[in-house]
Every structure is written in C-alpha cells, then in structure tokens.
Amino acid sequence: MRPAILCVSFSEIVADARVLRQLDLLAEYGDVTTLGYGPKPASASVHLEVDSSLASLPQTPLGVAFLAARIHSKASMMAPAVQRALQLVQGHTYDLIVANEARALPFAHQIADGTPVWGDMHEWAPEERVQVLSWRLLVAPLMTYVCRRYLPSTDAISVVNDSIGELYAKNFGCTTETVRNARPFVDLTPQPLADGPIRLVHSGAAVPGRNLEGMIEAVHQLGDAYTLDFYLIEARDNGKYLQKIKQIAGDSQQIRFHPSVAPNDLPIVLNQYDLGIYSLPPRTRNQALMLPNKFFDFVQARLGIVFSPSPETSRLIDEYQVGAVAEDFSPASLARAIKSLSRQRISALKENTHRHARSLSSQTDDLVVRGIITRLLSTRHEPSNR
Template identity: 50%
Template sequence: MTVRILCISFSDIRSDARVLRQVEVLARHGDVTTLSYGDRPDAAADHLSIPSELPSLPQTPVGVVKLALRRFRSVAMEAPAVKAARALLGGREFDIVVANEARALPLAFEVAGAPKIWCDLHEWAPEERTHVLSWRVLVAPFMTWVCAQYLPRADAATTVNASIAQMYEEQFGVRCEIVRNAIEYRPELSPSPAADSIRLVHSGGAVPGRNLEAIIDAVDLLGDGHTLDLYLVKSRQADAYWRQLVARVEASPRTQLHAAVAPDDLPATLNPYDLGVFALPHHTPNHRLMLPNKFFDFVQARLGFVFGSAVETDRLINENGLGVIVPGYSAEDLADAIRGLTADQIAGFKLAADRVAERLSSKSDVLVEDEILRRLVA
C-alpha cells in the first residue's frame, strides 16, 4: 500500500530550499501532498495552497488578546493560515505528517488517520524573533508552550545543528537528530579563475534585520576593484523594506540587485564570484548559533567566505580554511576584513571550498531523513 505523506510548511516551498529538498526525499517513500503557500513543488503528487496573505500566527484582535491572557490551548488553531489549512485538509487521512517548524505542530496533530508525526525544527523556535517586542511579549511564551505540549509527543524531531539540538533536549527533553541545511554535491563546479576585480556576492531573503545595508556600504567603502551582486528572495510581508533596499542598491555604484534564483540553480549562479559575504548581528540565539542555507550554497559554489562570527559557522570556516571571520558587523568591519585579503588568499579559500564540497554536501543529511522515514513507515 502506498504511504500517504503530508508535508506542512508555512512558507512558499518552491523558494524554501530546506523544505524543497525535504519534499524530494519524502517522495521516494510515498505519495506526498504539500500544504503551504505558493504553488506545488515538482516532487509533490498533490498540493493544497494556503492564501499567501494569511499570517501563520494568531495576529487577529481576538488572537492577540488570547496570547496576552496566555490562553494558548484555545489560540493554537486560531492563526488565519492555520484555519485555512485545516479547511483545505477537510477529513483527508495521512500515514505520516511532516510539520516544518514548531508553529505547524498543532495542525499536524489535528490531521486525520492517526499519522506518525515528524517535526523538522529549522531553528530554536521559542526565540525565533525575540528582538521584536511583540514577539518577545506575546509569541515567545506561546511557542514555548507549543514545544512543551507537542514536541514530546512527536515520533521524530530534527534540527539544523548540534548546538540547537542540545537546547531542545535540555528544555523539552526531546532528542533531535541533525539534518543540516546542506545541499546536493555539485561535482561539475570548480573555483572560478581570478578576475580584475574582487567579486563579492550575497544570496538570501530580503528581510529587515539581515544587515544587507552594511554589505552594500562596505563595497562602497572598498571602492574601485570591488563589486557586489545580490540575489534576494523578496519577503511576502516586507514591501516597504524592499523598496528601501532597492533605493539603497540604486545609490551604490558598485552593487547590482538580481532576481531570486531557484535553490537548485544557486551554486552555478554564484560560482563566477570570489567571496560570499554575510554578517548577521546576534539579535537572537538563532543568529548566534546559525548554520544557514547560504553557508552550504557558498561551499558548493566554491566561494571564499567573509562571515560575521557565529558558533557553528566559525568552527567550520576555521577547521577547513574557508575564509575570514569578521569580528564585528558594521560596514567598516566588513571593508577592513576584505581589504586585507590578497589574491592568493582568496584563491586558497576557493580551493578549500572545493576540497570539502563533497563532505559538506547533503549526503549525510539525506541518510538521516531516509532512516527516519523507514522507521515511521515500519
């Protein structure tokens, strides 16, 4: 009998690299129905599309009051996107449900058919956005309750690295297996040859707080001989910020903004560049412990690294000689770090990425996912 798998993600899966890879693995084990914003991923057999304007948290007047009064049980299914998702599901039954991020857990446990539940925790859920006051006061306690209420009942749990896994075990008594944000090995790529200028690149979400402005300002401080290209995914709920960012790019003589690139196409698109740049201030524990998609994109693209300091990325950069760790997060900090690099050093960083590209690919992560699914099917 064919295994019926439901994958829930309150994102647009087609532009969510981690979930997109997950769906491809799921499809090898059964018929996958995706429930998310946006269109059907290619590997899914069926898709239920949540209207993109609906928030995945209870951001309604009634929902906010219930959050403030700590009436978490009554608000767990009250987010507009969750209500829409529940209606889309109707009484459909599944054998396995994959809940991407803790906010999908209440809905996962409502799915008919007594399914096995696998929660993939992309980060440390209780403090995802605690640098925002409303999140810290209203949402963080709710997310902590969701984790405490539902995670111990899940049949499997995964997260992105050992540091965050340890936090889930210490606070909620849940052992998470590790599935990094690594991507498929790209043996056809090799370090690009040197050019007349140092070509900087950044890819990721155009989200407030990502410190993109500092990277743009840094390349202007560096002056002639340096360029910056940005490949950015526009946020669903940050139109005003996007307009500000476009204006900032247009004012920079050395920066170009490009349309978003499909996750599978990123390594080849980034390959002609020299240095992947990212410097995220530590607004939350997730920033301090990050191991983001772009780290693995840059490895497969055979780029050198200019990264702001973070526990997990520092370790991998230092162990493998991949680039420089910037002690601060300002434009001046970034410019100083890049200005001090020689052509030979940059070439060495790119060769180091080439040496570790297979080891830092998704092979080991896919093995973990396959084993989880074999367990859940059995």
C-alpha cells in the same frame, strides 16, 4: 500502494530551500501532499494551497486576545492559515505527517490520530523573532507552550545544527537529530579570478534584520577594487524593504541587484563570483547560532567565504579552511576581513571549497532524513487521543 505523506510548511514552499530538499527525499518513499503557501512544488503529488493572505499565527482580534490572556491551548489553533488547513485536509488520511517549524505542530497533532509526526523545528522556536516587541510579548510564550505541549509526543524532531539541538534538549528534555541546511553536491569547478575588481556576492531574503545595510556599507569602505552583487528574494511586503535597500545603495557602481534565483540554480549562478559574504549581528539566539543555507550555497558554488563570527559557521570555516571570519559584526570589521585576503589567498580558498564540497554537501544529512522516514513509516501507531 505507496505511503501517503503530508508535508506541512506555512511558507512559500517553492522558495523554501530546506523544505524542497526535504520533499525530494520524502518523494522517494511515498506520494507527498504538500500544504502551504504558493504553487505546487515539483516533488509533490498533490498540493493544498493556503492563500498567502492568511496568517500562520493567531493574528485575528480573538486570537490576539487569547494570546494576551495566555490561553495558548486555544490560540495555537486559531491562526487563519491553520483553520484553512483543517478544511483542506478534511476527509484525507496519511501515513506520515511532517510539520515544518513549531507553528505547524499543533495542526499536525490535531489531525494525526495515530499517524507518526515528524517535527522539523528548523531553528529555536521560542526566540524566532524576539527582536520584535509584539512577537516577544505575545508569540514567544505561545511557541514555548507549543514546544512543551507537543514535542514530547512528536515521533522525530530535527534541527539545523547541534547548538540548536542542545537548546531543545536543555529546555524541553527532547532528543533531536541534526539535519543541516546543506544542499546536494553540485559538480562545479572554481572560476579563476578575473582581471579587475574582486567579485563579492550575497544571496538570501530581503527582510529586515538581515543586515544588508551593513554589507553595503562594508563595500563602500572597500572602494573600487571590490563589487557586490545581491540575489534577493522579496519579503511578503511587496518588495518595500528591498526598495529601501536599493535606495541605501544609491547609484553606486560597485553594487548590483539581480532577480532571485531558483534554489536549484543558485550554485551555478554564484559560481562566477569570488567571495560569498554575510554579516549578521546576533540580535536573537538563532542569529547567534546561525548555520544558514547560504553557507552551503557558497560552498557548492566554489566560493571563498567571509562571515561574521558564529560558533557553527566559524568552526566550519576554520576546520575546512574555506574563508575568513570577521572580528565582530561591524561593517568595518567585515571590510577588514575581506581586505585581508590577497588574490592568491582567495584563489586558495576557492580550491578548498572545491576540495571539501562533497564533505560539506547534504550526503550526511540525507542519511539522517532517510533514517527518520524509514523508521516512522515502519510503525504506524494505533489511533490515540493525544
């Protein structure tokens, strides 16, 4: 009988590229039950859907009261989504539980009863949304409590990059393994630059704080020799922020908006462009240390890359000579970095991403994930009271 694996992610899993790649690997080793928002992912054998209206944080009046009183042991299990999740898994047992992000850890340990728990923390949980005052005052202390309480008894811990891993080691004394947001190798070739404007592209989520406004301003400064196409996923605000971004772009002929693209199809769609761009002011520690999906999406699409400065992305851009790094986080700096690249240089950058596409694919990361899965499935613990 194949092992039974539970993968928990309080996200819309079918739109979560990192979790989808995780699921593809988990399905090699067992029958995977997913628990989260939205429809059933393709790699799942069973899907336990949590209604998207149920918050994954304790946002009820009683939950907020516990947060304010710093009664985190109770608050950590009071999120409506967590309460629904407890109902959905009742009567089921698993051989491995994967908890994506810190908010899923208390639930995973609550139901584990000796089952190994893999905590994929993704980024630095205590500062996930510290730019929001209510989150900083109420939720950040909860995330710190969750990490301090549950990480020592979590059997494997993974993070998106080494810089984030160092934060967990320094603050919680835990050992982490790095699983980047790299995607599988895609067999594409760079498209030659067409006559006319340089084709810029950005893909990602249309959520506040991603500085989409700054990228629009940069393109306005560049003039008619450049275009920018957006492939954006609507936030859980019924598209309000996306509409705001479209209004900022106005009737500019340089800027176009397209429907979001399924993660597996994204490199093929992006392959028609020349430069993938992103500029994100570091309002949080996670933003300062970013190594996002889109970097690897742009590589597999065989694009040149222009990013704002960040230790992780800047190191890769310089090491593999696949793009340019802006001097700072202003629209003017992004525009200058883009404009500094001649057409000949852009063609060379696209060839470099092509040359290094396999090195910058998920091959290395997949080995780490397979090692975690194999190790944890080989030794199921005796039931405990942790």
